[in-house]
Amino acid sequence: MIPTTAVAGNRTEPELRQGVRELSAEELRFSSKIACKFASTRELAGAKEFVGQERALAALELGLGVAGNGYNIFVSGLTGVEKLETLRRWVTERATATATPGDWVYVHNFKRPDSPRAISLGAGQGNRLSEMMQDLVKTLREELPKSFRQEAFDKEKTLLTEKYNARAHELNEQFAALARERGFQVQASARGNLYFIPIVNGKPLQRPQDFAALPEEERREVERRQQELTIEMERLARKQHEIMGEMEEDIRLVERRFCESVLIPILERMEQELHNDEVTVYLAEVKDHVLNNLDDFKETPAGSMAFPFMAPPRERDPFLEYGVNVVVDNRKTEGAPIIVESAPTYLNLFGTIERVVDRFGRVVTNFTRIKSGSFLRAHGGYLIFSLEDALTEPAVWKVLKRTLRSGRIEMETYEPFALFSASGLKPEPVKVNTKVIVLGSAFLYHLLYAWDDEFHELFKVRADFNPVMERDENHQLAYAQWVGSLCNEEGLPHFDPSAIGRLIEFGARQAGDREKVLASYAEVADLVREAAFWARKEDRQLVSARDVEKALESRVFRSNRVEEDIRELIANGTIMVDIDGKKVGQVNGLSVMEVGGYAFGRPSRVTASVGMGQAGLINIEREAHLSGNIHDKGVLILAGYLRNRFGQNQPLALSASLCFEQSYGGVEGDSASSTELYALLSRLADVPLRQDTAVTGSVNQWGEVQAIGGVNEKIEGFFDVCRVVGLTGKQGVLIPAANVRHLILRKDVVGAVADGKFHIYPVRSIDEGLAILTGEPAEGGGDALNINKRVRDRLKELALGLKEFTAPGREGITEEKTRQDLVSVV
Numbered sequence: 001m002i003p004t005t006a007v008a009g010n011r012t013e014p015e016l017r018q019g020v021r022e023l024s025a026e027e028l029r030f031s032s033k034i035a036c037k038f039a040s041t042r043e044l045a046g047a048k049e050f051v052g053q054e055r056a057l058a059a060l061e062l063g064l065g066v067a068g069n070g071y072n073i074f075v076s077g078l079t080g081v082e083k084l085e086t087l088r089r090w091v092t093e094r095a096t097a098t099a100t101p102g103d104w105v106y107v108h109n110f111k112r113p114d115s116p117r118a119i120s121l122g123a124g125q126g127n128r129l130s131e132m133m134q135d136l137v138k139t140l141r142e143e144l145p146k147s148f149r150q151e152a153f154d155k156e157k158t159l160l161t162e163k164y165n166a167r168a169h170e171l172n173e174q175f176a177a178l179a180r181e182r183g184f185q186v187q188a189s190a191r192g193n194l195y196f197i198p199i200v201n202g203k204p205l206q207r208p209q210d211f212a213a214l215p216e217e218e219r220r221e222v223e224r225r226q227q228e229l230t231i232e233m234e235r236l237a238r239k240q241h242e243i244m245g246e247m248e249e250d251i252r253l254v255e256r257r258f259c260e261s262v263l264i265p266i267l268e269r270m271e272q273e274l275h276n277d278e279v280t281v282y283l284a285e286v287k288d289h290v291l292n293n294l295d296d297f298k299e300t301p302a303g304s305m306a307f308p309f310m311a312p313p314r315e316r317d318p319f320l321e322y323g324v325n326v327v328v329d330n331r332k333t334e335g336a337p338i339i340v341e342s343a344p345t346y347l348n349l350f351g352t353i354e355r356v357v358d359r360f361g362r363v364v365t366n367f368t369r370i371k372s373g374s375f376l377r378a379h380g381g382y383l384i385f386s387l388e389d390a391l392t393e394p395a396v397w398k399v400l401k402r403t404l405r406s407g408r409i410e411m412e413t414y415e416p417f418a419l420f421s422a423s424g425l426k427p428e429p430v431k432v433n434t435k436v437i438v439l440g441s442a443f444l445y446h447l448l449y450a451w452d453d454e455f456h457e458l459f460k461v462r463a464d465f466n467p468v469m470e471r472d473e474n475h476q477l478a479y480a481q482w483v484g485s486l487c488n489e490e491g492l493p494h495f496d497p498s499a500i501g502r503l504i505e506f507g508a509r510q511a512g513d514r515e516k517v518l519a520s521y522a523e524v525a526d527l528v529r530e531a532a533f534w535a536r537k538e539d540r541q542l543v544s545a546r547d548v549e550k551a552l553e554s555r556v557f558r559s560n561r562v563e564e565d566i567r568e569l570i571a572n573g574t575i576m577v578d579i580d581g582k583k584v585g586q587v588n589g590l591s592v593m594e595v596g597g598y599a600f601g602r603p604s605r606v607t608a609s610v611g612m613g614q615a616g617l618i619n620i621e622r623e624a625h626l627s628g629n630i631h632d633k634g635v636l637i638l639a640g641y642l643r644n645r646f647g648q649n650q651p652l653a654l655s656a657s658l659c660f661e662q663s664y665g666g667v668e669g670d671s672a673s674s675t676e677l678y679a680l681l682s683r684l685a686d687v688p689l690r691q692d693t694a695v696t697g698s699v700n701q702w703g704e705v706q707a708i709g710g711v712n713e714k715i716e717g718f719f720d721v722c723r724v725v726g727l728t729g730k731q732g733v734l735i736p737a738a739n740v741r742h743l744i745l746r747k748d749v750v751g752a753v754a755d756g757k758f759h760i761y762p763v764r765s766i767d768e769g770l771a772i773l774t775g776e777p778a779e780g781g782g783d784a785l786n787i788n789k790r791v792r793d794r795l796k797e798l799a800l801g802l803k804e805f806t807a808p809g810r811e812g813i814t815e816e817k818t819r820q821d822l823v824s825v826v
Helices: 013-018 054-065 083-095 125-148 151-181 208-212 216-274 277-292 346-350 387-391 396-406 442-451 473-490 497-511 521-537 545-559 561-571 629-646 673-685 711-725 737-742 747-754 766-774 787-805 815-825
Strands: 073-076 103-107 117-121 184-188 194-200 324-328 338-341 382-386 435-440 461-464 468-470 516-518 582-584 586-595 598-611 616-619 655-660 688-690 693-695 732-736 759-763
Touching: 054 073, 054 083, 054 435, 054 461, 073 442, 083 338, 083 382, 083 435, 103 125, 117 125, 117 277, 125 216, 125 277, 125 324, 151 184, 151 216, 184 216, 194 216, 216 277, 346 396, 382 387, 387 396, 387 435, 387 442, 473 497, 473 516, 473 521, 497 516, 497 521, 497 545, 521 545, 545 598, 561 586, 561 598, 561 711, 586 673, 586 711, 598 673, 598 711, 616 629, 629 673, 629 787, 655 673, 673 688, 673 693, 673 766, 673 787, 688 766, 693 766, 711 732, 711 737, 711 747, 732 737, 732 766, 737 759, 759 766, 766 787
Parallel strands: 073 435, 073 461, 338 382, 382 435, 586 693, 616 655, 693 732, 732 759
Antiparallel strands: 103 117, 103 324, 184 194, 468 516, 582 688, 586 598, 598 655
């Protein structure tokens, strides 16, 4: 409601007759009282996270509690550089009671080496499996050579060797007997070559000439028998090779038996400890691979290591296949894992498969080069990151959607230039159950919801944090608790109740409402740190309201150079603004400028000119392309007001222009629409307006003055100009009555109001504003004092004048030509 307190001080008789309402200093003063008594914030317990955000917390609780597909959470409205950490702390309080998820490892796939196997294990078992496999390899490398050197193994090997040597000797004897039957003597050379020497008449033919001396028929017979014997020798060689193969196989079986005596007990203990079906299958493959590659575990012959530097390097590590790559390790995790990814790049979120250049210059990789990202490490828990940051990274959004849809993460090599390289591995996909919590602006949420068909299916829960909260007792106490927690964490001096009260006033000012306070902990924390600085500078143990005020004044001093320059230009007349007297068609409007995050109000002269014609209202700012859409709408609303108020019984025929004088940077918003209307009505009625009273407020087509933004900055901006030029005791500001609850003014402004040096008038309608600005009523009070009647008369005069001027009897003058001429002049 509009206050009805009477005004003390400078008021004219017309104002007294109209019962002008003015806000008193008591109504402008802001006070906050906390029922909880404390000497300093040191006595208070810490505040809970997200106080006053019941709606957002309900959404978070739902998102965390529902395990269904797509119940990921989009958080909007959180501010401050610590928003990710703040959200993490809140989630942690609720995640500790959740069961700890298991580990994930990648192992070598012995059947498909290019497709490493993914195995899910219990928490801590991944690292344990890795240790056990390392111990297994170490044990085999130490124990198997010892087993192969044991007397029992040597005895079995010797018996097998003698057995197969006896069989080979028997074959050799059989072949020698066959050679003798065929008339040949078998003789071996020093190099191991066999020679068949013919026997003729019981004597071997040692010389070639002896063989040549034989009759031709006998020579042919000898050659025929020799060919037959050669065939038999080849058969004998194959048989001996088979015997040696059997011997090697039997020896290998002996080796396997001795190896199994060492290997199987170890594998059985591993199976019993881990008790995992996937591990059992894997260990069975490990067993077969070890038994088939026993040579890797044998000792290197002593002679081969005489010059180790001359030995060719191995192309691969023979024991690499037995390694375990632990990509998710939850052995030290309590409850569900919570990962905050401050840099949501593709590599950090989804991992990669690294590749290296080996000693031969080849680009190679293996399953141990698989590196997990935070998405996989958060399996069974929560992943928190900024979606706005993630969307700027290549491929992140596409892969994120694919992973959330399928519930599986596929490890791939990160290849920005995929046309020029390719990965040699395709690991098995990993099933993940990660709850994703992303942070972003409300604009981003609505943009993705409208343009991405899958977005609403993947992020079904939105937690929208309100930037403000009600200024009730609990929330005011929360301010004090916030401050106490921050002081304890950062070692700052604690705050007394007066300082907390000033912080609450700051929160209400930032919220723009006397009944609400800012809910952003980050902005309050910054002011707390700055106020603590000023307290320490004066060696005080407690921060008082004076220190908070000093911190705010310091902020203004660091940022208001442009504001002071503008006030100086107004004071010396460079920027023309009158703050005294009365003028027709001219009024001081108020606007807000923002420079580097600092907002301040400044007055601007708004003027109106009226002439005969049919051009209607001309917005000079729009014609110069210096106005925004909302300001243009406000001017069009003025035309609607004129039609409603003055065009019901007569046509509106006028050409009028509205202008923000000395405005070169553009105008936006409709908060000056009432100002423009006052100037226009003043010009039409030829009634002067007070220049010592600035105006702000938008207007609708019915003449009702509507609330606007930045009301505190606008009032203080005009007050500062008046203070620099000189306060007369008559200056003031007209504001919409709906903005009274938004007033949280500086103490010097409230003091000036208390002293009767400055005035603030809340108005509901244009008629109320006209009465204050002109000292005359808008309606009633007789013809001489009726402003709206003067406007009607002037509009009628313009219409009749235009009709007479464009009468058909006037030679050479047409209505169209007159309209074109008037527009050209304007």
